Amino acid sequence: MAISKAEDAMLEPQLDKVRHVKYWTRCIKTLLPHQYTSNDSNRMYLAFFIVSALDLLDALDAVSNEEERQGYVNWVYRCQHPDGGFRMWPGTDLGARSNPENVQWDPANIPATYFGLAILLILKDDFKRLNYEATLAWLPKMQRPDGSFGETLVNGRVEGGQDPRFGYCATGIRYMLRGSSTGDLSVNSRTIPDVNLDTFVRCVRVAEAYEGGIADAPFHEPHAGYTFCSLGALGFIGRLNTKGPVDETPPTAPCDPGAVVSWLVHRQTELTDPDAGVDSEFTAPEDMDDVRRTENGKASGAQHDGTVPAHQDPVGTTAISIFDLLVDGAGMNGRINKVADTCYGFWSGASLHIMQQPNLYDQEAIRRYLIGKTQHPVLGGHGKFPGDLPDLLHSYLGLAALSLAGCKEIKPVDARMCLSKEACARLPAIWQSFSAGR
Template sequence: MAILSNSQASEEPRLDKPRHIKYWTRCLKTLLPHQYTGNDSNRLYLAFFIIGALDLLGALDSVPSAEERRDHINWIYHCQHPDGGFRMWPGTDFGPRATKDNALWDPANIPATYFALVTLLLLEDDFKRLRRRETLEWLPKMQRPDGSFGETLIDGQIEGGLDPRFGYCAAGIRYILRGLHTGPLALHGSKVNDMDVDSLVRCIRLAEAYDGGIADLGFHEPHAGYTFCSLGALAFIDRLEVSSQSNSTKPTGPSSPNAVIAWLAYRQTELTDPDAGIESEFAMADHESEANAGVSKISKLQQRAKVPAHQTAENSTGVTIFDLLVDGAGMSGRTNKVADTCYGFWVGASLHLMGQPGLYDHAALRRYLLGKTQHPILGGFGKFPGDVPDLLHGYLGLAALGLSGCDEVKELDANLCLSKDAHLRLPGLWESWQLSSAGV
């Protein structure tokens, strides 16, 4: 890569939008790199990243033709399971050869169903082919007695992990298909039961860590991705608690909103080298005088919000060319970890959900993403400075920019992780299903 001149280095880095559009067009219309072969059975989430990225870049109306958009929609419906929900890819569909014996090889999938629904939303589908009743009947069957959700249902047994990624996707499916309506629904002359919302809230609260973050399970290390999924799930079911002053009579979470907000605010860092030392202005919070005890923790964090954890030149053992040229601060996913592109979204979106978007330095995050992990040749974003781009970090990099005020990217809906334009189509669907926002 060519070394930038002093005048170029002093300029605010910008999104190379044409290059990004070219990257995502290539992902949509040609074969993906061979590294994605192992993800062949997870095509729906790859499709969501590609379609969602083009939408955030304002190119979804121009890159695929009208015929191609119809083909994309038809492909997604090819992944729809006859008993409700969606598969991650059509490769397990036995079609006319399907039997009870081979059904265990072809289950619907919770994450696949969420990705299918949001991608159809992006493509402006009318949802008339959606097996909505079957999907809503299938969804509560995916919830365990402890409130967690699995991934698939095989021979009546819930399979898959216990972590909040599945709870987030399940709550998102519920939100898209029934809004905020709680309790049984009458659909086509039959009653469709709801998931156990209270149980999901209790499950999330059990994974809260002592320092404010949220983990996959109780007593595990908190993680920004799990924290976002937990907060997002709570928002989808209208049980997110953003203030300790709540008088709600229903179970809500997190149990300590201020602790979660503080943990999230500490995640912004300039540290990009795992072997470097750090000087953190945030660390001073633990040693402040008792004279400041009357000042709320949130107020203190707001006063220091523009001072991310800093990696000094003398303490760094592996400064990259990106660090020398650009002053920026990304987000880390766990305590004492380096910045990583995707956490710009996981952490930033979590702070937006908690009603504290001002507790991170938006400009510093943009400089980190655009100056350090934006690929200067291929477009897209890599995980770390100098990395080649990939679909997950490419999309979440754009999503983080959509939250932090980048003019070249559409505004993002933090909860659904897609553009606000796409989210605005939901009320029309709810109205057609007689689920007006005023009535839920």
Template sequence: MSTNPPAPAVSLVAGDESTLNHARHVNYWRRCLKTYLPDAYTSNDSNRMTLAFFIISALDLLGDLQKATTAEEREGYVQWIYHCQHPEGGFRAFPATNFGELRNDENKTWDPANVPATFFALLTLVLLGDNLERVKRRDCLEWLTKMQRPDGSFGETLGENGRVEGGNDTRFGYCGTGVRYILRGTVEGPVDNVPDINVDKLVNCIRMSETYDGGISEAKFHEAHAGFTYCAISALSFLERLPLGVVSPSEPSPHDDRMRGLSNLNLTLHWLASRQTATLDNEDAFDTNEDETGSSTTSHNAHSFVKLSSFPSRVGEISYQGQPTSHVEIQWTGMNGRCNKIADTCYAFWVCGSLCTLNQLNIIDQVALRRYLLDKVQHLVGGFGKMPGDPPDLYHSYLGLSTMAMLHEQGLKSFHAALCFSNGASQHLETLEWRRKIVGNGDGDERAGARAGESDGMQADHTAFG
């Protein structure tokens, strides 16, 4: 599996006082865990397993999970997740579809296991220190093979007559290979007489989604997108099918004849690096000088920030007082997900996560990205908004916090980019005895653990775990 090598901490210039308000982020996530979520989340009830993962993992990254919860509460969360375990393998996305004793052949199609929910359920169990021994591993892995279509793509749920339903893009391939990685490591072929997924067909699907400019798209001939690119790269990492040389670039890699993804690694890296942008909101798309000469001194990227009256924050202004400036120096840069789009907090994660897994985070301007996250989208009450001025939400708050962890922010745990949670949680997974036996008496997991260590609710009636 891909490594997350130690990257140098972001080098800050003297006087840079952009800071992560650790205490407010802790308070934000504690409120999300212990109180009702705003009523806007009611429509996301079917994604409650995912929301639960964001909350638990964020508190873990902040080093506050043990302080914020008691052992009894954590065991209660574990029991809630197992309550969502599906009788035929996998996990439900939320408990509302559980018919219990009323389940029968006629209504069971309304109560499917869900591929993304299964991935997030397993991740959350690991975060809570569970050993996964209550997971129906054989049933889950057998169900997973049924979730793969003949073309190699994965869907979301099983419908009537075993029909695979849902999307077929790399998001589901990522979650499916993540489930496989957690429950059987990177071993290919049958395990305990349970068949494997068709790895080559999935890799071929990813290759078919590669675009002319190096990114990964939703489907063949579609536009490249940072989210699909992250999912594809992470899936290839889980399968050990990244290009040879990615894991340890300084060491020669032995040749093998296995099909691998990313046919042009340098082009993919160029596309990812090109996602960094100084266009941070809609107004940045216009030239504030009304000058269309197009020179470096008049292009909107050189001066567009003067329009953001409410941004930068006071802290952001202090960070640049007394510092040398020029018309080409960019103070804040975010990441976009597609060409010619505005920056968005979540894309900082998709891009940085991809680069971390490829061991190439150094090719972007980490200092300017850090300032964007802390000065522009970090919210006063904690969490991160989607764009400057937006309120925080669980999705962007978690991905923003995770990006800060990848940038080695002080006070946050080190981060495993592909698994999307802390390296400490990843190391717990690698120590599980039943899993060590699957991967070969623990040898494979010891290597993976060593590599990971290198980088060292609803307003109406319930909370996320209610």
């Protein structure tokens, strides 16, 4: 029997905002689960997820008082490096014991600096305690001759991968400190060089794949996370090409924006089960009112109208849930022929927003996927896949993706910066204060 529109509306999954707030309150008020112990040296990005998530839920002021929020600000500044930038955590700060031999163990970190500045922005800090001059001077040193950026500077050598994640964070730092201005800056009678924007754009160009996405390096498989980082970075520096053909003076990217958009649109999928078979349409026979599954020798089923979403054959795969039958949602994946994953709801969806094509993916379907399938019904937060326990990364990106997909219970998100538009709106005042001080 077919489900009526009224019945379908009753099945619309709802964001359990109360549970989400409780999940993030536990994260900020108590110790994180023991699985995060190995991430202790990456504490800055964990702090970003927690503080920014509570901001998106409009709960930061409710779960913390002014003294606590100032304590969070002080902790971020505690991680500030004397030579510019921020550490990921205070544990590498050697203080008075620092010397030329051990300084290599205490470098500033590009992602930590981006996340640290973002936290300060959310917490309404005015950046007046920021070592502005040193951070701007440190940034060009983090760029390699090929245009890519690294993670740390150790003994004069740029260390870390060459993928767009570091380029995204580096250009994001530059954007938060100087906005859209270009060229060298004069700060306190000192000339501070800009990063080489042209070589960075060319670095992105050579990683564009033939099928439309952007990879971490030439001839590698395109990936939604790398695509987001590349597009976001190009947006930060004002070199994003959304129309085509590509410009050369100055150079812009991507070279074929239509191919990038097409590749991103095809990231939306109903394939949700990591153990499922190939993506296929399955229409049950007309007399098949009870779709049955066999798991561990036991049959289970649910009444349905005879049509099963394309993510999996209900007879040929395992672990189907009631929401797979009743919640007609479609998430996003990060690569061709992969299952949907909570985080790619943001990486892929935000990329389409950056490319000024937010209407080309099914926002209602992504909401139903994130709320009906990966939102944890007991703990709050989001898991990576349906049925998974929540974790900080997927819980945060799930909220950000829902905001971009039109969920009214979450603050509007700036797709490029991956934080609330409310926090981003504080940047012009910061740029003005820096400009006045030069």
